[in-house]
Amino acid sequence: MIGITAGASVMYSAMAGMGYAGTSDYTGPIKLEGDPKGTSVLVLGAGLAGMTAAYELRKAGYKVQILEYREKAGGRCWTLRGGDVYTELGGFKQEVKFAEGNYLNPGPWRIPSDHYAVLDYCKRFGVKLQPFIQINYNAFVHNTEAFEGKPQRFKEIQADYRGQIAELLAKAVDQKKLDELVTDEDAALLVESLKKYGVLDDKLEYVKSAATSGYRGWKVDPGGGTQSAGEPSDIISLADILKGRLWKDLITGESIDHQAAIFQPVGGMDMIAQAFEKEVKDLITYNAKVTKIEGSDSGVTATWVDANGGTEEKTASADYCICTIPFSVLGQIENNFGAEMSAAIDDVYYASSIKVGLEFKRRFWEQDDHIYGGISYTNTPITLLSYPSTDFFSDGPGVLLGAYSWGAASYQFNAVPAEERIEKALEFGSQIHPQYRDEFSNGVAVAWHRVPWTLGCYGEWRDMEGNYANACKMDQRTLMAGEHISHLPAWQEGAILSALNAIERLHAHVTGA
Amino acid sequence: MIGITAGASVMYSAMAGMGYAGTSDYTGPIKLEGDPKGTSVLVLGAGLAGMTAAYELRKAGYKVQILEYREKAGGRCWTLRGGDVYTELGGFKQEVKFAEGNYLNPGPWRIPSDHYAVLDYCKRFGVKLQPFIQINYNAFVHNTEAFEGKPQRFKEIQADYRGQIAELLAKAVDQKKLDELVTDEDAALLVESLKKYGVLDDKLEYVKSAATSGYRGWKVDPGGGTQSAGEPSDIISLADILKGRLWKDLITGESIDHQAAIFQPVGGMDMIAQAFEKEVKDLITYNAKVTKIEGSDSGVTATWVDANGGTEEKTASADYCICTIPFSVLGQIENNFGAEMSAAIDDVYYASSIKVGLEFKRRFWEQDDHIYGGISYTNTPITLLSYPSTDFFSDGPGVLLGAYSWGAASYQFNAVPAEERIEKALEFGSQIHPQYRDEFSNGVAVAWHRVPWTLGCYGEWRDMEGNYANACKMDQRTLMAGEHISHLPAWQEGAILSALNAIERLHAHVTGA
Incomplete structure (x- = not known):
């Protein structure tokens, strides 16, 4: 009614008052x-x-x-580039050898789109921002104890876990096992929604099919002319996903501070x-x-x-x-x-955290693995690998965030010199990308407990x-x-x-x- | 074992053979x-x-x-910019009035990262690509028949639906209602995974809390100094989500051809x-x-x-x-x-499809609603709104994809002149963004059945x-x-x-x- 009688801007204000429009503690330049x-x-x-x-x-x-x-x-808004020299507590000195244009942000590296103050200062001070790829469905999830240590594609685990829990719930509701938890009115709609959400067939099953391959990827991709119409891929059983604990990072990129769209400054965080x-x-x-x-x-x-x-x-x-x-x-x-x-x-007390930047001679994660930006997760002490959200498809050397760990996983990095941290990052990262050793060029490792001006992260x-x-x-x-x-x-x-x-x-x- | 005995590149080839590395019908330039x-x-x-x-x-x-x-x-790889004149079947002629740098791609507008042939030709022919934001958690889902027609944030519906189906399944498993469907061995792990996946508390419930607000957004955002520590937001009941059918588009952006990372050419699709x-x-x-x-x-x-x-x-x-x-x-x-x-x-036969590009005087979706790229979905005939993945944070006019519909939803657009299509797009879009009428500048509408060189999409x-x-x-x-x-x-x-x-x-x- 408000919209009809009083025009759009009144309506908009009213909606904002109802908490519908974006709210933040930061509402614009301080006065x-x-x-x-x-x-x-x-x-x-x-x-x-x-x-x-x-x-x-x-x-x-x-x-x-x-x-x-x-x-x-x-301070911690800091970027390391080729030519930079960084000396940490204990006297370890690193000379960064990255190629022109490559960098590592040892501290903050992303700007969530609900961080209104940072975004506003970037705008006022002319800092150019570009999208940061947080979730990449083609990146890997990896557990040394599961799937014989072979990394799995995020998209496969994500689609298969969602599909199989949807199947369980849809069947349970359909078989009236949940009558105490779900009203009759909701039951039919719930099953309908789970069918869509989980990509279930008419028997409420998540099975190998063109439909499920449309989310988890095909065994053979559909082609042109007389090529394949697409060969569906096998699904990974829920039991294997559960045992492999690969569900652990399925929603990591969906927290309010990591949700798409999310940004980074063009050229490195210290542009801010x-x-x-x-x-x-x-x-x-x-x-x-x-x-x-x-x-x-x-x-x-x-x-x-x-x-x-x-x-x-x-x-x-x-x-x-x-x-x-x-x-x-x-x-x-x-x-x-x-x-x-x-x-x-x-x-x-100050959190322990380490980051290792690894420069490789070529972007094998793009060229061989078709991963453009985003993050792979692993249970090894490097915790994650992040692929650069810059210079996609370029031929030159690229810098991976080869380790970003905190808490216990980071302790063994803190204790050793930078070159040993880099060696550890290579050792663990090789389990996800076997190309590592052939393609490695140089690296830099920052252990935040040794950063003289913060003594922690x-x-x-x-x-x-x-x-x-x-x-x-x-x-x-x-x-x-x-x-x-x-x-x-x-x-x-x-x-x-x-x-x-x-x-x-x-x-x-x-x-x- | 292969990895240990024969070196990284052999290991990589072996893994590729197992279907682990990316496969495609396109494996490089044709010979x-x-x-x-x-x-x-x-x-x-x-x-x-x-x-x-x-x-x-x-x-x-x-x-x-x-x-x-x-x-x-x-052909259909086509971009309309200010100054372009387009005459469709039936003689309707449109002169595009977009500001410098703005454009509409009436045809293809995204390049999935598994479309290896397009990507390879872009690389060989020097077409620059930039990320396309497909999923934006801060965009809207909208159903005129639900929530009194008020659009809801994608992140709220997404977190609340997932959380509440996880709660149902976790409770059912915990209460041993699913013993025929889940083995004892899997049950404990399944509950543990659902707790994480659904953001459930120790009672296996999805409730208003700091934890759930960390995914669906806060009522009052956490601040600095003496500001709020964050006030949790109310959750939307599963019954309301089901009735509102807002689960319909929760996984639309996750199909294999829409998954992040996904790209667009810098400057418009016709750069290709x-x-x-x-x-x-x-x-x-x-x-x-x-x-x-x-x-x-x-x-x-x-x-x-x-x-x-x-x-x-x-x-x-x-x-x-x-x-x-x-x-x-x-x-x-x-x-x-x-x-x-x-x-x-x-x-x-050729699919019916329409696209309407609307230029607005300012990027109110960014400035007022904090939506940077991505897509809002609606049950009105415009089907969706897409926010530009270019020139984020800029002050100038911006072009929204104000309608992209196909099938039955598009028929009523095909039948009328371009200015009426634009009027319809404004009418329906206003229900999601009340700023529309105040901010509208000009538009262009392409009904594919009237495109002389294809007669359909x-x-x-x-x-x-x-x-x-x-x-x-x-x-x-x-x-x-x-x-x-x-x-x-x-x-x-x-x-x-x-x-x-x-x-x-x-x-x-x-x-x-």
Whole structure:
């Protein structure tokens, strides 16, 4: 009725009010109204959180400066390319040898389409985005303990699992075994829907046929002229799929943060870092290793030394501080935070995670296996393989994400030098792609516990209920920000939303709003 | 064992032999060995089938010429852009007013990643491809008879349907109702897998929770700092989903020819036509309307007139003919084909299909609804809406595929002038996107039954078993080719495979191989 009587835009607003249109905590550029009257803010860390805070605060009239430990901005928004040199904790040094145009994003590598803040800053700062292929039905699922260790195509396991559970349920309903669970009214429709959803035949069975091959793939593809009309493929029994545990990753790519459409910056994730840096470069002091943070009721002073080994202490002071230093690092910096904040800092531990980028002489996954982007899953310690969503069909060398693991699977990578991590990635990856050894060119391996500026991948709370709220409070004149101060940990969106929330509260404090 | 003893490449070959690696009827560029000794071939039609045949035959040493009805090559591989003028049967003339860079592909618009022949020609001829977003979890499913006509997000219906059927089956198995259908050994694993697959809680229930919101979306998204930790969204009951029939399109995007990754040419589908045309342009006579085909045991002569209304009859003769004229048109051309071929020609009818391209002043589907590419499905006669997989996040005007229907749904579009088709597309589309009327700029509508050079969308056999094999036979010196002479009807892959198969047989006839 609304639509008919009052026109489309009223109708649209009404629908949005009903929760029908997209909702998000981020609803567009932040508006900090009211004069900060020369208030100064010291931002610690030039990652996305720090740069977001600095950019918006300056825009609102604040005097801002940023201290950054590294020689460049971005933090975990980081891309390694040929010619880059990376030295990790423990002194292991890697020189990246990737060909021109190839890269590895050791940190974030995808931008979900519901991460509205990241997308909006990309748009405002001119960062070009391209689709990231998350799910590829032609990629593999692999379990060393199943199918004699042979990887299976995702599409086959996906169609066969869905078909056979649909068959079981449809038969059970049809045989009236579920009368207590399903009303008579629903039963007929449920069976009809399962027939469609599971690609079942008229006997409610999921069988080898042209119909099921239309989802799981053919044994012989349909051709032209006098070629085959298509030879249906055998299905894999539910028992084998269950035993092989290949159902484990069937919906991994369908979580809200991985659903298609999902994006990546053209040229590498740090195109975002570079775009932010361009906006706030004049505010950043690089190579500044903070050694002490002292707050008071009226301001904050940070002491720092040259990160490249200087001993001369310098200080930076401001009326307020936005501290985006990861708690893993912050806990080792002398400070006078209150007991609640100190407890919060101690409560957060940093997840272990590794990524290995492997460059191969040619894109055999495309040329031999017809896999264009997407992810293969395995129970080996590399956890997954991801195929590049760039330069499809090109002839040159390509970089695979040859390992991305976390938790226990990643520990054995952390403990060894980079070349051994690469060797492990080759060893396990070869079980999925036997072409590995012939085609390998070079690689780079990042173990996040050894990354000097984070000492881990992302913050995890031991007792979030007890400490998270305290970490959000202003401690004298300091507010914390970063992915660890968000409900989207590990995501760039969390870092940005956290920063926006912190400066909103800072601004309210300043203006008394 | 093979892998361990004989090295990676042997292992790979062995796996390919087991059907593990990708198989296709197309295994790479065709090789026509043996000297055709000056044999000439007349190709009728410069669509993809005709141009493939011409290109490969000339390469193999044949003398080739092509007669083409239109002023340009490509046939159904066709793109409409601003400035194009299209006159359909019945005289309706449309001048396309799309902004620079925008387009509609009235015919094929996607290239599945298992269409190896199309992909290979794109690579060889330098056609750039980009990902096509087929499934978008944030797009809509819509039924005028359900949910008070309000469109629902695909992700909600998808997660809720899957979750609730998994719950039913898991409970049934857990309550031992399915003992006749499931072995004890499988039962425990099946329940475990359904818990994961359906996102069920420990009671095997699919309920409103952070876990299910992680797939279907949140009521309030998780934020940063002191913002919400996320408010779970209500689930839609299985009964409502069943009644609303919104399960109908849950797996449409997962068929073998739509599975991710799937591609489109950068700039429009006819970039493929243009690339082929560049290779064979010198062989083509344009605006040649064939009026008669006369075959004999030693050759074929086609009579033609100027398609723009000339009456002067000209002839083209050759030792052989590859005829790619759609049977819908061929049946109206005077010929001396044998009884079997004539029966085959009569057996094929051409599917009705319409496409409407709508240009809007801004990309409201991205800006308001956060839908980037992909497809919304509806039970209205437009059948679906597809959002462009190009120029994401741009500010300029964008073109939606505002209707793509076939069969009965398309009939009412065929019958009316283009402006009325556009009006219908606006009327139905407004039910999904209320912004339509405010944002509409211009449109173009193609009803395939009115396309002069095909008189329909693609060939369908009434009695394939009785006639297809005859249509593949050489009739005197003519071989048929095109999507209708393939087991991949309507697809460009079918057209190309058909042509390759035809010229292989032609070449065998010539060389006596």
